[in-house]
Amino acid sequence: MRLRKASALAASVLALSLAATACGSSDDEGGDGGSDGAGSGGGDSITIGIKFDQPGLGLQTPDGDYAGFDVDVATYIAGELGYEPDQIEWVESPSAERENLLSRGDVDFIAATYSITPEREEQVSFAGPYLLAHQDLLMRVGETVSSPDEINELTLCSVAGSTSAQNVQNDFAPDAQLLEMGTYSECLTGLENGTVDALTTDDSILAGYASQEANQGKFELAGLELSNENYGVGIPKDDTELQQQINDALTSMVESGAWDQAVEDNFGPAGYEAEAAPAIGEIV
């Protein structure tokens, strides 16, 4: 009797928690179904990983759409692969998750400020590159630095744990004051108010911020080329067929002038002189 009651209690508790988890997992299946259909490729939709929070490259807009250079490139590639814009499912791919997403097959390809590096090429393959960016400084209009040495005297801001932040500390400005915040927008507040002298990361991202309506005319790029970042399209390891298709798509995007148009649309207001479109396979 005692045992029966005890186990009845245990069972009901268990049932309750299972019911709760079941609610959760039905969500899960919903999500799964969506990306599975996409994962098959050539079906009725395609899943692409982008950043959701970087103006100029990949940003979720108030309309619920996505805008930026990466988005334009990805949309063009998808078009060449035979998908209309409304067949694209956008997936947020934070920096630390990109390899995971590709190897688990959660996305078909990734265009998310994804620099081609030897370490990453061990885990995933790349098509492209489609843009050559450099680490740079974003400063208030009228202020500038002429040589990298002067950076040591500045207060810089970057995002915690990012490669740009590590570059500052390890390579070109070990003596600079470095503030590491959660997002670039938080850095921008300090830059706007004069507490921070410069915001540092890839010039493409900086140009994206400087081009935003609310920021136009307030900030400009210092124009230093502190590093080379070859943005590539991340694809599952050794998928040479997809690699070839994307490379063809990128070539046609540059030839048709759509590439220049995308640069102008997304970075134009910042006065950012983008490098000419890199040739396929040309890693600087």
Next chain:
Amino acid sequence: MTNLSVLYDAPGPRAKRRNVLYAVLFVAVLGAFFWWVLQTMADKNQLDAEKWDVFVTDSRIWTTFLWPGLQNTLIAASLSLVIALPLGVLFGIGRLSDHWWIRRPCDVIVEFFRAVPVLLMMIFANAAYAEWSNIDRDVRPLYAVVTGLVLYNASVLAEIVRAGVQTLPRGQGEAARAIGLRKGQTMVFVLLPQAVTAMLPAIVSQLVVIVKDTTLGGAMLGYSELLTNARLVSTNYANTIAAYTVAALIFIALNFLLTSLASWLEKRLRRGKRGTGTVVKVDPSGLMDQPGGVALTPDVSVPEPRAVATTGASPDSARTDVTS
């Protein structure tokens, strides 16, 4: 004046004048501080209309970012409570067991998860799910957030339940045994219902803690709860301070609502017990204001000494828990 405290004499004419003076000085200092803050913010263009009025003029902020974010916050919080509650009851009873081989493991588990920061558990859960499960990317952050919150809050709720059972009058358990109920029956039919009822305000207050803690998951795991979406607002409109302020106001309003619910419950429960000898006056504003909100009111069958201040709460009746 109704709020006369035993801590000070009813103010005479001089004391009244002095109090007015203090009040004026206090307001002046406070006002000067706020004036300085606003002035500096205005100097730095942080009060510019275009940074703030978008929250009124542009409804897309609410439909695309803040409202879905609030929904996600609520989903994670309520899922966590629903899962943590039964687990907490189970462990709470486990810690009260007569058998050491049930009691000890429960002790260890509860103490362990109470000692480890929730943030650590979330990061760990996220990495573990990515590594060893095939949970879809869309919901993995939700799973990780809920897992971290459940592990932590189940152990806190276990303590609440245990304290609740322990503060019941001994006679309850003894009477149940006397009419021939077994230990399990005593717990399920007599002690637990009373304990959970008495602990209801504490449980609701725990929800406040859970709501606040969902933001940990947003910052580190990318779960798109309210604060994460407020970050997106700040990226789109370049108004970080405004966006975070609005997010904070929403959190304060939501949690104030929950706190009020808890103190309303507390008041109802207390009223139900009137006549048992409680003489502590009730200050409606401060009922749930204990750390972690565990306002245990032991069934006061022995008249307590009248207490000094005006709130009705006893601090040492349980191991109250404070959480992030």
Next chain:
Amino acid sequence: MFDFLDLEQYDLFGAFWTTVQLTVFSAIGSLIWGTILAGMRVSPVPIMRSFGTAYVHIFRNTPLTLIIVFCSLGLYQTLGMTMFAEGNVDTIGFRLAVLGFIAYTSTFVCEALRSGINTVPVGQAEAARALGLSFTQVLRIVVLPQAFRSVVAPLANVLIALTKNTTVAAAISVAEAAALMRTMIENEANLIPIALLFAIGFIILTLPTGLLLGWLAKRVAVKR
């Protein structure tokens, strides 16, 4: 099992030392500010009572992450408070974090104390007033000492929670234990040992605190 632990590369003890420092400074500050708040909430001046209540409601209901980020974003980056450490971003970040923790934790100290004041029998305060003591004297000499003794246990829980909450300081670039753990998870492939290592670290910090203060609570409790 812990062979990934390269102490040259990862300053484990330094990170936990920062956690301890954050905890100790914030605890002292919260105790002081929390006591002042509790004093305000029972004071004869209505405006101070309202301020105390409003303060507690606002800061307790705001997520800690937001409070900490506001400290950097608002106090430092906008209002230009450098916390007497001009030109040293790391020190500024640390002090801002301590300030944020004090602002948040003091509300819990205040509420614990207030319920402690509640346990002091009325006769004590009445007798003190009969002697002609003023409000601050009643509070300082008679009521608060007794109140403190009865809330050691809740305050111990506040302290333990504070220790764990310091992990949030990573959001404004304070190099404490949780920040190091994230770096290590990124770089090393030993998830479980890393998580265990940091869990043990926090247990080592919190468990003795709990036991010691639990013992103290029993010792100093006012027998009534």
